[in-house]
Amino acid sequence: MEEKTKLEELKYQSGFGNHFSSEAIAGALPLDQNSPLVCPYGLYAEQISGTSFTSPRKLNQRSWLYRIKPSVTHEPFKPRVPAHKKLVSEFDASNSRTNPTQLRWRPEDIPESETDFVDGLFTICGAGSSFLRHGFAIHMYVANKGMKDSAFCNADGNFLLVPQAGRLWIETECGRLLVSPGEIAVIPQGFRFSVDLPDGKSRGYVAEIYGAHFQLPDLGPIGANGLAAPRDFLAPTAWFEEGLWPEYTIVQKFGGELFTAKQEFSPFNVVAWHGNYVPYKYDLQKFCPYNTVLLDHGDPSINTVLTAPTDKPGVALLDFVIFPPRWLVAEHTFRPPYYHRNCMSEFMGLIYGAYEAKADGFLPGGASLHSCMTPHGPDTTTYEATIARVNAMAPSKLTGTMAFMFESALIPRVCHWALESPFLDHDYYQCWIGLKSHFSRIDLNKTNVEPTEKEPGASE
Numbered sequence: 001m002e003e004k005t006k007l008e009e010l011k012y013q014s015g016f017g018n019h020f021s022s023e024a025i026a027g028a029l030p031l032d033q034n035s036p037l038v039c040p041y042g043l044y045a046e047q048i049s050g051t052s053f054t055s056p057r058k059l060n061q062r063s064w065l066y067r068i069k070p071s072v073t074h075e076p077f078k079p080r081v082p083a084h085k086k087l088v089s090e091f092d093a094s095n096s097r098t099n100p101t102q103l104r105w106r107p108e109d110i111p112e113s114e115t116d117f118v119d120g121l122f123t124i125c126g127a128g129s130s131f132l133r134h135g136f137a138i139h140m141y142v143a144n145k146g147m148k149d150s151a152f153c154n155a156d157g158n159f160l161l162v163p164q165a166g167r168l169w170i171e172t173e174c175g176r177l178l179v180s181p182g183e184i185a186v187i188p189q190g191f192r193f194s195v196d197l198p199d200g201k202s203r204g205y206v207a208e209i210y211g212a213h214f215q216l217p218d219l220g221p222i223g224a225n226g227l228a229a230p231r232d233f234l235a236p237t238a239w240f241e242e243g244l245w246p247e248y249t250i251v252q253k254f255g256g257e258l259f260t261a262k263q264e265f266s267p268f269n270v271v272a273w274h275g276n277y278v279p280y281k282y283d284l285q286k287f288c289p290y291n292t293v294l295l296d297h298g299d300p301s302i303n304t305v306l307t308a309p310t311d312k313p314g315v316a317l318l319d320f321v322i323f324p325p326r327w328l329v330a331e332h333t334f335r336p337p338y339y340h341r342n343c344m345s346e347f348m349g350l351i352y353g354a355y356e357a358k359a360d361g362f363l364p365g366g367a368s369l370h371s372c373m374t375p376h377g378p379d380t381t382t383y384e385a386t387i388a389r390v391n392a393m394a395p396s397k398l399t400g401t402m403a404f405m406f407e408s409a410l411i412p413r414v415c416h417w418a419l420e421s422p423f424l425d426h427d428y429y430q431c432w433i434g435l436k437s438h439f440s441r442i443d444l445n446k447t448n449v450e451p452t453e454k455e456p457g458a459s460e
């Protein structure tokens with residue numbers, strides 16, 4: 001663990017979707033071919049495919065791992081004991097319900113009893129099926145201890161990890177990642193990884209996608225730069241551990257169920273690797289937001305960090321969108337999020353600070369779900385405070401905040417335990433009940449003095 005706190009020693013490779021190469025021992029990576037008869041240093045060559053062999057070249061993702069023993073060297077998988085009862089990868093009436101109500105959860109308590117990342121992971125909602133390779137799940141985790149002599153492998157889909165409290169020290173077959181709250185990590189389907197918690201008590205959000213990978217959004221008229229820059233995505237460098245373990249456990253999530261297999265060595269035995277199928281991390285503070293500079297409130301898609309597409313152009317299986325610190329400068333504009341109903345479903349979380357649409361009740365570590373066509377928008381306090389400032393709308397800066405949204409075209413079902421959770425805020429609807437009619441047959445706008453022809457920043 002001491003070694004793990006020397007975070008400054010970690011080296012990363014920068015770039016999104018790159019074909020990376022990395023070796024922990026010079027010369028361990030075969031240079032002229034992928035599968036030599038005998039690999040350097042007697043290593044085994046093993047490919048991990050993240051797309052079908054025949055996927056078009058621009059979508060194809062795979063890596064070659066050169067390891068001390070191949071992954072297959074383990075005893076048969078058996079159902080994990082005890083079974084994990086709160087993970088879902090195929091959403092139906094047996095595990096979840098539909099619910100059009102606006103839902104909000106207070107932050108889940110971090111347990112006192114020993115709980116690692118796998119035990120502390122629970123599904124909140126989702127849609128579709130990992131078996132049919134189409135769908136998503138949204139999970140959260142609350143944990144307080146590292147995984148010991150065990151690695152997790154998600155055969156169902158890709159994990160997007162959003163830590164909210166406590167750093168994640170993630171060992172993967174490609175190397176190690178240290179991920180702090182405010183950063184995110186993606187662990188692609190099939191990679192074995194182990195999560196240690198250098199800060200102890202930890203909480204966070206996880207989006208899982210089936211049958212798709214995350215990509216950077218197109219920038220359209222924004223141009224060649226802006227939003228998340230490819231070079232700010234960081235992949236690990238090769239690192240390995242060798243030797244015999246009395247018992248090492250691989251925990252495989254397969255169809256939402258957990259299976260375990262025993263082996264006598266660490267799966268982090270990859271001495272060199274190359275390819276474009278890799279875990280990576282990204283610091284949300286590096287995001288370069290674009291925004292309205294004259295009037296009106298832009299749609300949140302302008303803040304898309306990563307998107308996982310469906311087959312329909314422009315329709316996401318899952319968008320990861322953030323609401324970062326930024327200047328708000330729009331004139332004669334209601335600057336908080338507008339009231340709206342959306343054919344997409346919106347799950348939101350808060351990493352730190354306060355969210356611009358909610359004066360209270362939406363807390364760091366909490367969550368909300370506004371499903372397809374469920375109306376939502378700023379709470380009464382936010383609305384009243386905004387229009388009270390109607391004649392004093394100098395540019396203002398949102399600071400010290402990082403909220404995010406997982407937005408999907410698929411309609412989530414909510415797990416029974418999430419609907420029955422003691423953290424569900426049954427009074428959420430109250431935050432809008434106080435919205436009163438301001439309607440008047442005399443147009444109040446015409447009686448207000450508009451702040452026209454003034455220098456930005458001039459106060460009224």
Ligand SMILES: O=C(O)Cc1cc(O)ccc1O
Nearest residue numbers: 299300336337338346357376
């Ligand atoms: O509902 C929300 O708070 C998220 C959101 C923010 C925004 O600025 C515009 C639309 C939207 O759905």
Ligand SMILES: [Fe+2]
Nearest residue numbers: 340346370376
């Ligand atoms: Fe919304």
